[in-house]
Every structure is written in structure tokens, then in C-alpha cells.
Amino acid sequence: MRELHPLKIAIVEDNATARTNLRSHLLSLQNFDIASYSNGKELRNGLRVTDFDAIFIDYHLGQNKNGVEWIQSLRDTKLLKPSTGLIFITSDSMPNTIGQILDMYPDLIIIKPYTIRNLLSSFKHYMKVRQQTKPVLEYINKASFELALDYIDEKLDNGIEARFRSDFIKLKGRILLQAQQYEKAADLYSKVLNKSQNVMWAHWGLIKSEFFIGKWNHCQDMLDRLIEQSLTKDKAYEWLASVELGKKNYEKAEALLDKIKESELSIQATRLKTMCYKMQGKADAAIKLLERKIQGNLSIRERMVDYTMELARYHLHLADQVLKRHQKQDEVNEAKKLIGRASRNILDRHAEMQKDYMLALAHLLEDDSQKAHKIMLANEQLYRVEDANIVTKVDAVKVWFGLGEKGKANELLESCDEVLMSQINHIDSIVSNELITSTEQSLGIEKNRAMSVNEQGMSYFQKNQQSKALQCFHRAYTMFPGVPAFALNLLQSLYECGQYEYKGVTADIIINELQNLALNDKNQHRFNMLADALSHQAKAQ
Structure with missing residues (x-):
């Protein structure tokens, strides 16, 4: 037809x-x-x-x-x-x-x-x-995921031609990932793999599902097995590095990325490796990597711009770290030179917006708040900052904070939270989270931000949106360690989700930490109940 x-x-x-x-x-x-x-x-x-x-x-x-x-x-x-x-x-x-x-x-x-x-x-x-799937395609264009899933389930239940069944299941898995229903997606992919271990899209679907569920240890086990398959080993190294970086095992993440030929590193994997260097204080290694990627992509204009902007941002990061004025100015000058070089090849509106915010940050680092403010005001009229990616938004956060506009900076950070919650790319998720966290720490606002994220988690918890609550409680717990309420909330959320581990943090780790913290009577009572409940849950499994 x-x-x-x-x-x-x-x-x-x-x-x-x-x-x-x-x-x-x-x-x-x-x-x-x-x-x-x-x-x-x-x-x-x-x-x-x-x-x-x-x-x-x-x-x-x-x-x-x-x-x-x-x-x-x-x-x-x-x-x-x-x-x-x-x-x-x-x-x-x-x-x-x-x-x-x-x-x-x-x-x-x-x-x-x-x-x-x-x-x-x-x-x-x-x-x-x-x-056969035309109604489903119309539903997903409107983000009507439940209607799309209902239609697929009805077709699968009532029987469809055998030649289409795999296509329907594959589409269902993709929709579940788009809808961030990772537990259901993991169940679907597991059933496919139980029938055949040769379905590669199911392997990657299951890995992605478990990555965002937070079952990183199991995710690592699956990836270790895929390393043996030459067809997928480079991608497996990339995923494993993402997990290790998320666990803050930067040296291990770097070693895994070293297994991929530098010429084969994608722009995303390069960002991941640059962050590994950054978190270990290996500035020279990060700069040399990005310089080589620029040189290797001089004939590919769009990619050259991406790498040049990454290097410029790294020099701005270094300028923000040094105390000696002449060193700071040297790093800013290098960043401005790179931004100017990239701008001659920019043909994309998002890249243009990125360039302007980076220039504003450079002016602020030079103590020229007037020029920075002028750029920010012009950008508010020219661009929709809500459409920017997290990296550009974080640049804007730094500038508004530096200009004393803390209200605007906090609004942008809250919008970053929303984007982070909806991330469906593993590298973007890891890099964005590290970038936001390090920015909050450098601005000295990590405690207030952790409290805000924890409150958002409470809101999700009360609405029975347990996976989103778990994500928020984990962020609050890692952003500002040592707060009993954050640890208890994360422990409670693990119990409600029926999970032992989330992104490398296990229930045992949290329990041991809480045993060494001074708890008030209310928190002690809550801890005792949770520890007992988790013990019974573990025995039942």
C-alpha cells in the first residue's frame, strides 16, 4: 500500500x-x-x-x-x-x-x-x-510516547507478520529510550538478547538503558564482554571511559580512551578525554590533544571550528585558575586569538552565540565588565539562550555571576538542570554534569545549589517519579558531600527503586558513611528503618 x-x-x-x-x-x-x-x-x-x-x-x-x-x-x-x-x-x-x-x-x-x-x-x-508504523511515527513527532507505545503493544499482542515483528520491537525500544523509560527499555532489550546474543542494536540499547538507570557496575560487565567483538570495541571503550569519568576515576578513563586511535576520536570522545586531562591538572596534554585535532581537521571547516572553540574555552579555564596577572592575560589573549580564528569560519547561529558568550567571559577575565555587559545585553536581544547547549549556558552563567547578576545566573543554572535531566547521550550527560558541578564549586555556590536540587528531588519523590528523584538526590549527594539529609534521601530513593547501586554509589557505601556521621534522633530513626528495610530487600532478591 x-x-x-x-x-x-x-x-x-x-x-x-x-x-x-x-x-x-x-x-x-x-x-x-x-x-x-x-x-x-x-x-x-x-x-x-x-x-x-x-x-x-x-x-x-x-x-x-x-x-x-x-x-x-x-x-x-x-x-x-x-x-x-x-x-x-x-x-x-x-x-x-x-x-x-x-x-x-x-x-x-x-x-x-x-x-x-x-x-x-x-x-x-x-x-x-x-x-505499518505510520500512526506511531505521527505520535512520536508530537512526543505522545504513551500513545505510540500503546499502538505498538496492541499490534504485537494481536499478532503481526513475523517479518515485521523485530522492526516493531526495535522501534518500541527506541521510543522507550526517548521517553526515558529506561527500566522498561532494559527489560525489552534483555528479552531480545535472551533469544539471541547477535542482535547488536539490543546490546547497545541495554547498555544505554542501564547507564541511565545508574547500574554502572553491570553496565561495565556488559561492555567488557563487547570489547572482544572487534565490530564494537572502540565504542565500548568510549562507554567504559564515560562510566569511569562519572565515577571520578580519571586515570582509568584516560587509559581507556588511549586504546582508541587519536585520529578515530570523535568530537565527543575528544571532549571526554580533554575533561580527563583537565580533572587531573594535565593542561599541557589537553592543549596538545586539541591542537593536534585542529591541525588534523583544517580541511573540514565545521569540525575545525568545534575543536578551536574547545581549545579557546580550555585557555579561558586556565585563565580563571591562575593568580598572576600576566599569566592570566596570556591565557586570555590565546583564547581570544583562537575565538577570532574560529569566527572567520562560523556559519552556524549556535556557534555564533557560543563565540559571543566566550568573548564576554574573556572580557570579564580582563576586568573589563563594561564590554562583557554590552555583549550579554546584545545577546539577550539576538539569541534565545534557552536554545543554547549546556556548555554555552555555563559560559553565560559565569559571566552573569561575574557581573553581579546572580538572579540571572541561577535561572540559567536551573535551566541547565532541566537539560541535564533530559540528556539521552551518555557523553553529553557526563561532560555536562562535570562542567556544571565544577562551575558551581568555582563560584562557591555548590551548597545552595545542592539544596535546590535536593528540593527538586523531593518534589519528584512526592509525585512518585522515582527515577527522576533518584537522579536529583544523587546529584545533591555528590555536589555537597557529608550532609545526612542528602545521603538519607539517596538511600531512600534506592530502596524505592529496588536498586542497590546508582552511578557507582552503592547502598553499603551510603550506610557506612551515615554510620560515621552525627545524626539527630529523627535522622537516626529514619536511618535504622531504611537499613533494616534494605537488608530485607537484599535477602528477598
Whole structure:
């Protein structure tokens, strides 16, 4: 059964001949509405006027960012509909490449060289699945996840053709992850893997689910097993490093990332490694890594800008740390030089906003509050800071705080909390959390912020939103250690969620800590009840 209107398809391929051939092959199948682009920038412009139903995108796009980087960017800026089908094409079967593609949850991966028969057969199946799941796709575009899940469950319960069953289950898992229903997602992926250990999308779905549930020790066990599979080992190292960094085991995280060739490090993995260096005080290593990544990407303008801005931000961080005025000015000058270099190649509104906030921070570090204030006021008129990523928001927090506008700074930090709660990318989650925490510590506001996050956790707890409460209580506990109320709340939340561990913090660790803290009568009574309840819960399991 054909759709009422022709399917709108985008082809993104830097090779003109390959682009034309792919278009011809698809048109031989059906009269699709096809637009062709040579790179992600052209696709981005096309998405501003057309909602595509499916995108064929090559992983390697010549002297441009790769397909995965562009899809991630388009998702971050909300230009890509959740229902848009993703078909990745690649001639590169290297572990890091396949791992990055799998992380995008593609509908299809087509390996070059492909035969016309295989291409058309795979896409025919995709179109049939799309027709079967059309109501689901409409629901997820509106973020009506429960309606989407109800529809899928009804189809699965009433029986669908065997050839579509796996597609429905895979889509259900993706929706559960989007809806942040990680416990249900973990259960779904576990059942798939119980039937077959060869389903790679189920492995990554389960790892992602358990990562965000907070069962990091179990997550590590699964990743250790996947290291043996050459197809996924680089991605497994990246995940393991994320876990170790989250546990503040920076040396271990660095060692794991060292196992990935530097040329194969994605921009996200590079950020992760830079943070490992930063948290260990290895400034020279961080700077040299970013300088090498810049040099290695001079021909890829968008990626060069990303790495240049990362290096500029690192110099601003160093300027904020040193006490001697001449050293501070040297770091600021280096940062401004890099920002100027990047700005000549910026064509993206979000990158432009990032540049302006970094310049404001640089002026503030030079004690030129007038210039910093002027930039911030102009940005309030030009940009919607709520649309900025966490890194840019944190820059704005530092500037507003430095200008004495603590109310605005706190508003932005609260919006960062909301973004952090909704993060569904493991590296973004880890890097953002470390960035926010270190900023709060440098500004001396970590206690007040921990109290605020704890109160938010209480609100979620009272609404029976236990997974969100657990996330907040853990943040409060790690942001400002040694507060009995924070530890007790985290312990209570672990009990309510039926978990022993959350992000490396176990119930035993919290119990031992509380035994060494001076508790008032009310807290002592609560602790005794919780310790007893957890003991019974552990025996029952």
C-alpha cells in the first residue's frame, strides 16, 4: 500500500556520480520526491523548508563533517523530526565508524559496495515497516510516547507478520529510550538478547538503558564482554571511559580512551578525554590533544571550528585558575586569538552565540565588565539562550555571576538542570554534569545549589517519579558531600527503586558513611528503618 503523497527523501552524498546513481535506483522503485545534497550544511538548509520522511546519508562526506556528526547536530537543533528514517551508507567497516552509526539508531546501514538488488530490497522492507508504523511515527513527532507505545503493544499482542515483528520491537525500544523509560527499555532489550546474543542494536540499547538507570557496575560487565567483538570495541571503550569519568576515576578513563586511535576520536570522545586531562591538572596534554585535532581537521571547516572553540574555552579555564596577572592575560589573549580564528569560519547561529558568550567571559577575565555587559545585553536581544547547549549556558552563567547578576545566573543554572535531566547521550550527560558541578564549586555556590536540587528531588519523590528523584538526590549527594539529609534521601530513593547501586554509589557505601556521621534522633530513626528495610530487600532478591 502506497502513501497518499510521495515519500520525501533526501540523499546526502559528496560524490556526484554516487548521488545520481542512488537517486536513479530509488526512482526505479517508486516516484519519490527526492532532494540531493553534497554535504550536511546543504541538508540543514533543506530541512529548514522541507520535512523529509527519510534521509540517505553517507558516513564520509569529503571535506566536511561526517554523517553521524551532522545527524547529531540536526537533532540537537531540533531540525530533524523524530520520525525521519535514517539510512546510513558507508564503505568503512572500522569499529569506531560502525559504533558511531549504531549510536544514531539507524533504520538501515548499507555497506558499500552494495548491489542494486540488496539496496532496493532493504528499502522496500523499510517502506513497508513505515506504512505499518505510520500512526506511531505521527505520535512520536508530537512526543505522545504513551500513545505510540500503546499502538505498538496492541499490534504485537494481536499478532503481526513475523517479518515485521523485530522492526516493531526495535522501534518500541527506541521510543522507550526517548521517553526515558529506561527500566522498561532494559527489560525489552534483555528479552531480545535472551533469544539471541547477535542482535547488536539490543546490546547497545541495554547498555544505554542501564547507564541511565545508574547500574554502572553491570553496565561495565556488559561492555567488557563487547570489547572482544572487534565490530564494537572502540565504542565500548568510549562507554567504559564515560562510566569511569562519572565515577571520578580519571586515570582509568584516560587509559581507556588511549586504546582508541587519536585520529578515530570523535568530537565527543575528544571532549571526554580533554575533561580527563583537565580533572587531573594535565593542561599541557589537553592543549596538545586539541591542537593536534585542529591541525588534523583544517580541511573540514565545521569540525575545525568545534575543536578551536574547545581549545579557546580550555585557555579561558586556565585563565580563571591562575593568580598572576600576566599569566592570566596570556591565557586570555590565546583564547581570544583562537575565538577570532574560529569566527572567520562560523556559519552556524549556535556557534555564533557560543563565540559571543566566550568573548564576554574573556572580557570579564580582563576586568573589563563594561564590554562583557554590552555583549550579554546584545545577546539577550539576538539569541534565545534557552536554545543554547549546556556548555554555552555555563559560559553565560559565569559571566552573569561575574557581573553581579546572580538572579540571572541561577535561572540559567536551573535551566541547565532541566537539560541535564533530559540528556539521552551518555557523553553529553557526563561532560555536562562535570562542567556544571565544577562551575558551581568555582563560584562557591555548590551548597545552595545542592539544596535546590535536593528540593527538586523531593518534589519528584512526592509525585512518585522515582527515577527522576533518584537522579536529583544523587546529584545533591555528590555536589555537597557529608550532609545526612542528602545521603538519607539517596538511600531512600534506592530502596524505592529496588536498586542497590546508582552511578557507582552503592547502598553499603551510603550506610557506612551515615554510620560515621552525627545524626539527630529523627535522622537516626529514619536511618535504622531504611537499613533494616534494605537488608530485607537484599535477602528477598
